[in-house]
Amino acid sequence: MSRTHPAAAAVFLRDSERAAWHDEALWFVRQKRDTATALPEWEALRDAGAALKAHAMGRLAELLETFETHATAAGVVVHWARDAAEHNAVVLDILRSAGATRVAKSKSMLTEECGLNPVLEASGIEVVDTDLGERIVQLAHEPPSHIVLPAIHWKKEEIGALFHRTMGTPAGESSPEALAAAARDHLRDALLHADAAITGANALVAETGGVVVCTNEGNADLGMHSAPLHIVCVGIEKIIATLDDLAVLLRILARSATGQPITAYTTHVAAPRPGARMHVVLVDNGRSARLADPEMRSALHCIRCGACLNSCPIYRRSGGHSYGYVIPGPIGAILAPAVDLKAHHDLAFASTLCGSCGDVCPVRIDIPAQLLAWRGRAAAAGALPAGYAALIRRFGAILADRRRFDRAGRWARQALRLIPSALLTGRWNPWTRASRTLPVVPRESFREWARREGRLK
């Protein structure tokens, strides 16, 4: 994962047929989103989504405490974790005290962010990811490549081979129905015999103390309703004020994510089942620092729908793993630099700033503006390669000065015309390396022409 985005993208694109398939698969989801969001009130819903999130972030501490009060009153144990390590320690402690050794986990990007699975496994606790896509990447020992469709980069034939190896499905079986049925058997066993269920949450409702979990497979519900212990691992930015806000959130979430009007299962958990225990772990892990950063704050509004990934021409053609961060795509590219600017500076540049991500975002996060701002911060912090920074500085000095520009321009056109193109098209030249030709160079610039015509002194 230490490879930079351009290098990882080049590897992904080497198999051009696969890259085209990946692009089409995600474009299909984007088109489903287009259809599902073609509502007269869509832009008003985006306004409402942005407003309810901005409101919640503006009252973050207060709403979290209100949530805690209501949840505690309902018998839920609420924990606060400052960072990933604290989160993992809290979860491990809860599981150990309960003597739990088998955990059924439903989809949670937060636990991916915190690296929970390896910590639990190292302590002898078996974790089964019960979302089908998550299970596929878990069996393959990979991170998810998408926040909603974790195994979107896997073809059904490859999943067939993986299931044959790990679940004993017949060799060569690759029909989606048969594979899904096999996975259902395999996962149901894990779900019914788990000592504990871990889920994420799509929203925490402050006024009720309720936790809302959305899935299409019902795996979160099977887990939390069968196991004697339910742990909700959630980032603090998932708090919203009211059930009215939730009504808006649920309308924009599934439409943006998969093009469905609503997820197949939308579960409200307000209290532990009789005889069972329920814990909620509220995780900061950098979020309050983000809140204190007005320029970048709105990234906390993200509802993890994945629409910006599906819409991004770069994500579609480079795959989620090329980002080298737990959350890929445009939203990941503005979240990752806050975690480690030096390590992830390349992600701010993994964009043409085409603006598609900002226009599909259901809560109107201005992702392109933040990508650009991160570029500035990366440069100012000296996180960019020194040669690159020096080159841009030199270009800047030329482009800010008419006389220097005219002189350099004459020289450059001359050079492009006189130097044999073979010398200009080596591996070192990123313009031509990926099979672009050199531009045809005119004899005179526009200003030289204008001067010759007497139009310019």
Place this chain on the structure above:
Amino acid sequence: MRVALAVPCYVDLLRPQVARATLLLLERLGCEVSLEFAAPCCGQPMHNAGDFDAARAAASNWAASAQRFDVVVMPSGSCTHHVRHHLPGLVAGATATHAAQVTFELCEFLAGPLGSAKLAGRFPHRVAMHLGCHAQRGLRLGGSSELHQPPSGPMHALLGGLEGLTLVPLDRPDECCGFGGSFAIGEPDLSVAMGRDRLTDYTAHRAEVLVSSDPSCLLHLEAIASRSAPTLRTMHIAELLEEATR
């Protein structure tokens, strides 16, 4: 109407014919065009590359040049977007605000201040239209699929008004071509893959001509097309309109 023609740095250097076509077209439509706009660059290349100080130097120079004029026309959506949306953030004071207010992308100017939403002309070809992303989603000079809008806007209307011209339907009418300034150099493989996909969309719909209001997108697409779609003619909107209205 008196206007200044601001020629983007790379157009002056590599595509003077785009600036000449813009000049001819504007004069044909009765504009008095000044070529005295001095600053070579609005600062966008440095801004997008992260060097905001270098961008500021070029941008403040650009804003100072615009000070002398009431209307500045640019044959580039991307540069116009930078001037309008980023100059006031980079350069403090009234000069940048003035520059942002008086600068227009060519089609926007023709359809707006000049009031020539349609030009009488003839261009009997199958044409694929590529609106650069900054014109599209930055300046909102075209309908965006993300916002459920059909292709529209001043460039679309100008092309639609020409006799004999067929605008070919595209599978992805507003997908980025992959130029993206420093992106074209920093992510060359992705940049070319994206450009190739756009060209495939044009040729699959039997376009004879590719037209864009952004010379930068064209430079990139031409460099790929010269090998993969050699029969596709690429033109800037100024060149096409100039030729169609001769």
